[in-house]
Amino acid sequence: MKRLLSFLICFIVLLFWSSCRKDFEFSPSTGNLEFAKDTVYLDTVFTNIGSSTYNLKVYNRSDEDIVIPTIQLENGVNSFYRMNVDGTTGLEGAQQGKFFENVELLANDSLFIFIETTIDISTLSTLENQFLYTDKILFDSGNNQQDVDLVTLVKDAVFIYANRDEDTGIIETLTFDVDGDGTPDETTLQGRYLENDELTFTNEKPYVIYGYAGVGAGQTLTMEPGARVHFHADSGIIVTEGGTLNINGELSTDQEALENEVILEGDRLEPLFEDVPGQWGTIWLFDGSENNTINYATIKNATIGVLSEFGQNDTNDKLSISNSQIYNSSAFGLLGRATSITAENLVINNSGQSSFAGTLGGKYNFTHCTIANYWNSSFRQYPSLLLNDYTVGENNTVFTNTTQAEFTNCIIYGNDNPELLLENEGDDFTFKFTNCLIRFNNSNLEGTGNYVFSDATRYEGIIRNVDPDFENPFENLMRIGEDSGANGLADSTFSTFADILGTSRSADSDSGAYESVIFEDND
Structure with a gap:
């Protein structure tokens, strides 16, 4: 009987506590997100060859649980970038990997965004067989909008x-x-x-x-x-x-x-x-x-x-x-x-x-x-x-x-x-x-x-x-x-030929491919 009474008391307390909790109520973000970096460089890729996966960490430093209304690529469905936000690929169809809605982020917590790209250089205006392709990740909109730049150097190749x-x-x-x-x-x-x-x-x-x-x-x-x-x-x-x-x-x-x-x-x-x-x-x-x-x-x-x-x-x-x-x-x-x-x-x-x-x-x-x-x-x-x-x-x-x-x-x-x-x-x-x-x-x-x-x-x-x-x-x-x-x-x-750097060898030349040098002091 005592065990039953204890269980009922605990159940009532838990029910009352959960009805009062506001932890599961998410407030809209207010443009105060913080980012591990302001630009994600995806380094150099060849045309039509997929890049490695890069990541961006996004922080909610506030004491409130928030919801980010939208996370999207500025170039939309035409962007050569694609994203994964904390394991999700966003909307279906053409916007998959490009557009995300109502992304929740707990107080004093963070989320990861993973970014990849595959770029067709033939669709871009190139200079000397290479092109700097850029885009942005946009967080929210209007006065609350924040952004992070994406940059990739694309090379043409045979x-x-x-x-x-x-x-x-x-x-x-x-x-x-x-x-x-x-x-x-x-x-x-x-x-x-x-x-x-x-x-x-x-x-x-x-x-x-x-x-x-x-x-x-x-x-x-x-x-x-x-x-x-x-x-x-x-x-x-x-x-x-x-x-x-x-x-x-x-x-x-x-x-x-x-x-x-x-x-x-x-x-x-x-x-x-x-x-x-x-x-x-x-x-x-x-x-x-x-x-x-x-x-x-x-x-x-x-x-x-x-x-x-x-x-x-x-x-x-x-x-x-x-x-x-x-x-x-x-x-x-x-x-x-x-x-x-x-x-x-x-x-x-x-x-x-x-x-x-x-x-x-x-x-x-x-x-x-x-x-x-x-x-x-x-x-x-x-x-x-x-x-x-x-x-x-x-x-x-x-x-x-x-x-x-x-x-x-x-x-x-x-x-x-x-x-x-x-x-x-x-x-x-x-x-x-x-x-x-x-x-x-x-x-x-x-x-x-x-x-x-x-x-x-x-x-x-x-x-x-x-x-x-x-x-x-x-x-x-x-x-x-x-x-x-x-x-x-x-x-x-x-020692009838210069060393690998083109330095002439003297009568007391050094063994190996290089003639010796005095190294600069890097201290």
Whole structure:
């Protein structure tokens, strides 16, 4: 009986209290909303490519529950922006994402507005292939109206993508001789071969590639100074048998703008994605491609920056790369597989595995290169530089190839130790490091196998474990300072060309791709 009486008393009190509450009565807003920002910049997007989602936080600082009569885009149904207000999309039909009515906001509370855009630049008046598109979010109307600006820079581009079958929805895939038996093979690699009128990339517009752009027999893809190439996820370039890639950048006068370099990166232009590894696939120099050259290029945020496979001969290298930078590769910066590569003034840094790996044998000649790895996004299994001469086939059969590798006036360093791994199963494994700065401090390996540093036929004039004094390797600033262990280390016999910035090398030149500088004091 007592429990029943207590329940009835509580019920009566609750009923009386709720009838008196005014907490659920919302007053119209009075134009006193506050915003986390007065302008939302949606950064840069390509025409007809959706942006990332941005947010705006709206505050009710008052002690009253309020209702905002309307939240809308100033350009209405014609706006290229779309919104979501605290999980709702607003009115149905053409006004969805554009117009919201009677949005409630509790006292001393806040709500989120999420904003996206997809803009067709062809409907806008453009200047130099880009346009600044703006709109406003309007809160309420009349004397109570408040607004927040929306701003997006839109760029026009040349889009290269595989065809899609309208009936089946299947996307075109590439066909080429994968196994070397002379018969073309169908692959699952989405993409298509470039048409003849697509084989020159200029600096007039950026290029956006979906899937793999193929360069086939008798074709040469040329990238002119200042070209900008952007890859969607799982996209890249593949140069198949008889094809050639020539990236012909030039030295830039502005090292921030890099106006003359060719830049290859992902298609997400927002600052958040500026240094995110693994946004796209690779530049794949497949078996049978020939005479590939890369000069003054920046290759960033790939899975593998450049993959060069097979193609050794005694006359021409499969790849010649110079005055170039490869950064933020989620796996390898430069990966060679039984191939031939010559490199000068090459800088590689921040790779999820090795910055340079020459595997399954091959011929490699690197001069004045900086091969570093200051990867800090996860654990990495391999050092900055890896060389091996073998592969393991079925039944654990080991196949070996000849390795010939020379590294002259180079820096091989990173935030792990050691940063050099040399593995061989065969006898034709020859290498030499001359006047290089190397991070190697491992008492278990030192003096054994390939790590007898007193062997002048393999190591000559090297210095180990002295700070290279990089400007900021975690930000890919790889110039060396006046306290670098590489200062004056180079053999000037091989210093016959300027450094990567065009600075002349003196008789006591420095190892690595850069001549040393005195860093400015930023304090």
